[in-house]
Amino acid sequence: MADFPFIIEINEQNLTEILQQSLDKPLVVNFYAPSHKESADFLVLLERVAEQYQGQFILGKVNCESEQIVAAQFRIQALPTTYLFKEAQALDAFPGGLDQTSLLQRLSVILPKEEELKFHQALDFLQVENYDAALPLLKEAWELSDKKTAISPYSTQKPILR
Incomplete structure (x- = not known):
């Protein structure tokens, strides 16, 4: 192995x-x-x-x-x-x-949900200002979350655009 x-x-x-x-x-x-x-x-x-x-x-x-x-x-x-x-x-x-x-x-009790993974991938892209890659991931994360507000608090913690 x-x-x-x-x-x-x-x-x-x-x-x-x-x-x-x-x-x-x-x-x-x-x-x-x-x-x-x-x-x-x-x-x-x-x-x-x-x-x-x-x-x-x-x-x-x-x-x-x-x-x-x-x-x-x-x-x-x-x-x-x-x-x-x-x-x-x-x-x-x-x-x-x-x-x-x-x-x-x-x-599944301890693993991150798919929407959390996509959201964090999007944040990584946002930090390097790759908005074209981040936007589809944010959209997928939002859709996977059943459009709940679970993701929303994270998106307001840091300004995305300067």
């Missing part, structure tokens, strides 16, 4: 730092053991999904065979066990493996 900066081995030394990163980006922490087939298989699925989502969340892997102290801190009793963090809060946790459809449904 290729190395990705958003797939991280968690150990006792970096645990606090990784958990703090969930303030900025959703975090999935998977507790597994290489010798445990179900947990090793589920980890492969998690890694594949993390690659597909290209950094929309951090995947933290805890090898319970070598990181028993970390596993004990989370009171892990079944393998695999997965925690979902957003803004440094555990929003969900589940024992056992899932199929891809069920996993994606669970991840």
